[in-house]
Amino acid sequence: MATASDLPVSPLAPARFPDLPKVGGIEAVTHSLGLYKGKVRDDLLVMHFPEGASVGGIFTMSSTRSDDVDRCRAALKAGGGTARVLVVNTGNSNAFTGAAGIAKNAATIASARKMSACGEHEVFISATGVIGEPLPPQIVSGGVEAVWSGLGAPDWQKVANCIRTTDTFAKAAGETVDLNRRNVSIVGVAKGSGMIQPNMATTLNYLFTDAALAPNVCQALISRLGDLTYNCITVDSDTSTSDTLLFFATGAAGGEPIHDPDDPRLAGFVAAMHRVLEDLATQIVRDGEGASKIIEIRVEGAASDASAKVIACSIANSPLVKTAIAAGDANWGRVVMAIGKTAEPVERDQLTLWFGDHLVARDGARAPTYSEEAATRAVSGQEVFIRADLGLGHGRARVWTCDFTDGYVKINGAYRS
Amino acid sequence: MATASDLPVSPLAPARFPDLPKVGGIEAVTHSLGLYKGKVRDDLLVMHFPEGASVGGIFTMSSTRSDDVDRCRAALKAGGGTARVLVVNTGNSNAFTGAAGIAKNAATIASARKMSACGEHEVFISATGVIGEPLPPQIVSGGVEAVWSGLGAPDWQKVANCIRTTDTFAKAAGETVDLNRRNVSIVGVAKGSGMIQPNMATTLNYLFTDAALAPNVCQALISRLGDLTYNCITVDSDTSTSDTLLFFATGAAGGEPIHDPDDPRLAGFVAAMHRVLEDLATQIVRDGEGASKIIEIRVEGAASDASAKVIACSIANSPLVKTAIAAGDANWGRVVMAIGKTAEPVERDQLTLWFGDHLVARDGARAPTYSEEAATRAVSGQEVFIRADLGLGHGRARVWTCDFTDGYVKINGAYRS
Numbered sequence: 001m002a003t004a005s006d007l008p009v010s011p012l013a014p015a016r017f018p019d020l021p022k023v024g025g026i027e028a029v030t031h032s033l034g035l036y037k038g039k040v041r042d043d044l045l046v047m048h049f050p051e052g053a054s055v056g057g058i059f060t061m062s063s064t065r066s067d068d069v070d071r072c073r074a075a076l077k078a079g080g081g082t083a084r085v086l087v088v089n090t091g092n093s094n095a096f097t098g099a100a101g102i103a104k105n106a107a108t109i110a111s112a113r114k115m116s117a118c119g120e121h122e123v124f125i126s127a128t129g130v131i132g133e134p135l136p137p138q139i140v141s142g143g144v145e146a147v148w149s150g151l152g153a154p155d156w157q158k159v160a161n162c163i164r165t166t167d168t169f170a171k172a173a174g175e176t177v178d179l180n181r182r183n184v185s186i187v188g189v190a191k192g193s194g195m196i197q198p199n200m201a202t203t204l205n206y207l208f209t210d211a212a213l214a215p216n217v218c219q220a221l222i223s224r225l226g227d228l229t230y231n232c233i234t235v236d237s238d239t240s241t242s243d244t245l246l247f248f249a250t251g252a253a254g255g256e257p258i259h260d261p262d263d264p265r266l267a268g269f270v271a272a273m274h275r276v277l278e279d280l281a282t283q284i285v286r287d288g289e290g291a292s293k294i295i296e297i298r299v300e301g302a303a304s305d306a307s308a309k310v311i312a313c314s315i316a317n318s319p320l321v322k323t324a325i326a327a328g329d330a331n332w333g334r335v336v337m338a339i340g341k342t343a344e345p346v347e348r349d350q351l352t353l354w355f356g357d358h359l360v361a362r363d364g365a366r367a368p369t370y371s372e373e374a375a376t377r378a379v380s381g382q383e384v385f386i387r388a389d390l391g392l393g394h395g396r397a398r399v400w401t402c403d404f405t406d407g408y409v410k411i412n413g414a415y416r417s
Numbered sequence: 418m419a420t421a422s423d424l425p426v427s428p429l430a431p432a433r434f435p436d437l438p439k440v441g442g443i444e445a446v447t448h449s450l451g452l453y454k455g456k457v458r459d460d461l462l463v464m465h466f467p468e469g470a471s472v473g474g475i476f477t478m479s480s481t482r483s484d485d486v487d488r489c490r491a492a493l494k495a496g497g498g499t500a501r502v503l504v505v506n507t508g509n510s511n512a513f514t515g516a517a518g519i520a521k522n523a524a525t526i527a528s529a530r531k532m533s534a535c536g537e538h539e540v541f542i543s544a545t546g547v548i549g550e551p552l553p554p555q556i557v558s559g560g561v562e563a564v565w566s567g568l569g570a571p572d573w574q575k576v577a578n579c580i581r582t583t584d585t586f587a588k589a590a591g592e593t594v595d596l597n598r599r600n601v602s603i604v605g606v607a608k609g610s611g612m613i614q615p616n617m618a619t620t621l622n623y624l625f626t627d628a629a630l631a632p633n634v635c636q637a638l639i640s641r642l643g644d645l646t647y648n649c650i651t652v653d654s655d656t657s658t659s660d661t662l663l664f665f666a667t668g669a670a671g672g673e674p675i676h677d678p679d680d681p682r683l684a685g686f687v688a689a690m691h692r693v694l695e696d697l698a699t700q701i702v703r704d705g706e707g708a709s710k711i712i713e714i715r716v717e718g719a720a721s722d723a724s725a726k727v728i729a730c731s732i733a734n735s736p737l738v739k740t741a742i743a744a745g746d747a748n749w750g751r752v753v754m755a756i757g758k759t760a761e762p763v764e765r766d767q768l769t770l771w772f773g774d775h776l777v778a779r780d781g782a783r784a785p786t787y788s789e790e791a792a793t794r795a796v797s798g799q800e801v802f803i804r805a806d807l808g809l810g811h812g813r814a815r816v817w818t819c820d821f822t823d824g825y826v827k828i829n830g831a832y833r834s
Contacts, residue, residue: 095753385435
């Protein structure tokens with residue numbers, strides 16, 4: 001079974017794992033349950049939060065999502081947004097496993113409750129890996145009980161490595177920021193865009209802070225900022241059955257919890273959280289299967305923000321656009337095609353298009369000042385920027401994707417073994 | 418510039434060009450205008466229809482479509498569905514060429530009217546090839562006048578070859594059928610899924626009959642049957658700016674024209690027309706860039722036919738599904754993922770899935786009788802059949818696509834020259 005170590009590190013990877021601050025109140029432990037046959041690597045992450053920790057989350061919209069996702073959503077709804085335990089396993093996604101998957105999760109939650117003496121809805125679970133392969137229920141639940149005594153201050157690099165599947169590098173980001181005259185930390189880890197054979201890219205993402213935030217603030221901020229970051233990345237237009245983004249706030253930095261997501265004291269915190277999420281989300285794109293370039297697409301002048309996003313995603317998901325950029329081909333006609341193919345309002349003759357800062361098209365035709373050399377230069381580096389102004393309204397969106405190389409086909413066509 | 422002859426013939430191509438019947442009343446001529454630099458090949462097709470010929474058509478839904486498409490649509494609307502001339506050029510799509518493209522089409526239509534003494538709305542035009550490169554207006558219009566005297570009984574193989582771009586084989590199909598006690602012919606030619614550098618796959622498709630059909634019948638039949646055939650094929654989810662499907666009926670077989678598309682006398686004709694269109698449409702899929710397999714996807718038990726089609730297209734356009742099938746990997750989890758990722762109604766635990774006639778999943782889990790060997794066999798040949806029953810209603814759809822190989826990336830990443 002292919003894992004991260006079988007693949008060369010993405011050429012778009014950051015130079016090194018970041019220095020990360022301590023996040024007060026969090027304990028973590030990682031362990032190997034042997035879910036990767038023939039490999040010794042951590043595949044179980046258990047995290048423990050202090051009493052009163054808050055949580056918010058957003059999840060895959062898939063109709064064929066895993067029971068794990070359903071349980072996290074139910075826990076947020078029924079439990080009012082408090083969290084004590086997070087359990088993540090890699091090597092098996094527990095998706096489309098029917099009754100066996102439900103039994104596995106029930107056992108995991110029971111073990112976590114037993115160890116932490118918490119409520120059912122204070123346990124959050126995720127899994128990533130092969131779809132449709134049932135696991136005996138006691139493997140993960142037994143693991144939780146066995147490793148519990150090892151909980152301690154998180155080693156973020158171990159945590160980020162533990163949740164990797166075929167990611168070619170461990171993904172984390174963090175900041176410290178002033179909130180209400182206290183120094184608070186934000187740290188996030190993510191996995192994604194790597195494939196675990198034989199299945200789909202999955203993103204699992206966890207953000208932690210020691211700020212004191214009420215549950216409704218956690219939920220409001222992760223919904224709002226997740227929409228501007230994680231919901232703006234695409235590798236291949238496919239949607240995982242397991243995508244999960246959870247935001248935990250321990251309150252260990254002290255102070256009265258903030259109860260209003262629009263509290264002006266949150267401004268600096270929100271900006272930092274936005275940067276951390278954007279950093280993590282674009283790291284996922286940088287690890288897209290076979291990616292050799294990261295592409296940022298801005299659509300402006302659309303009828304609405306939602307319309308701009310549909311059009312930006314149409315460009316970002318077009319195989320013809322992505323293969324051209326992989327080849328360093330300034331094929332702007334394909335971008336025009338991708339803009340035109342959605343059902344959103346577009347007026348052909350009002351469209352203006354730039355590659356980098358080079359104007360390539362306007363007024364329904366190639367720009368008179370178009371330079372093949374300048375346009376080619378704009379798509380030749382590792383970072384490509386495409387901007388379209390539809391000239392219709394004030395809607396705007398920003399989306400990130402990667403190019404489409406034969407590496408993608410090779411990675412995703414590799415037979416399960 | 419790459420053309421058909423640079424690429425090896427698709428392994429999915431029919432063994433030979435079909436024998437085709439004569440279609441009374443039609444004249445055609447093909448010619449080389451030199452639009453393919455450094456290649457001698459026909460790139461201009463002119464066809465002439467007798468007075469009173471009917472026409473119907475369907476077109477790309479792209480907002481950035483070419484002026485050629487706009488003119489055909491306008492002609493159908495303003496002219497009431499009569500046709501005298503069809504002019505097609507390859508080597509340049511005339512899309513996103515602004516005022517130059519409009520001038521080119523005005524000149525072409527003027528020349529066609531001069532030669533055939535017909536109305537403005539009786540001339541239909543198409544073009545395929547590079548986007549955004551203006552052509553001097555007199556090249557095609559001059560060609561129409563120069564070749565007019567060469568019009569004669571169509572050589573279908575020449576016609577089908579003339580409209581090819583990077584198609585690896587010429588596409589045609591035809592039948593003779595009894596209509597109202599007369600022997601009538603249907604012949605269609607198509608191009609598509611090949612790329613003309615540097616731009617997108619474009620389908621151009623023309624169907625001809627000598628049956629006597631009123632314009633409203635032509636339009637109703639091509640709309641209805643186009644929807645079941647051309648609108649059910651996908652190679653890469655990208656939508657051309659030039660897609661055109663026109664249906665011409667000369668009436669040369671004699672008899673009173675049929676005026677009601679639901680006239681019971683049409684039953685045999687409609688069935689034959691459906692077969693011809695399905696044959697042409699699947700030939701386009703068989704020539705998908707880099708294709709090594711053709712995949713038929715049936716979705717049943719959906720909330721509606723429209724819902725079934727969205728879900729079938731989600732499977733057909735999933736890069737993860739298509740790369741797995743290219744590799745002969747029975748990766749049914751990816752099909753579950755693709756079914757789940759749309760906004761259409763899907764109940765995870767009511768889904769039933771077959772690869773070929775092998776049951777792979779039901780009741781929200783892998784089928785107890787699942788056999789990796791049987792599932793793998795079902796995706797190993799050149800023709801793959803996937804069926805999903807959603808268990809919700811009576812909606813159904815059938816969609817064809819091809820697999821996704823590194824050949825696609827290579828063909829579409831080739832630099833423009």
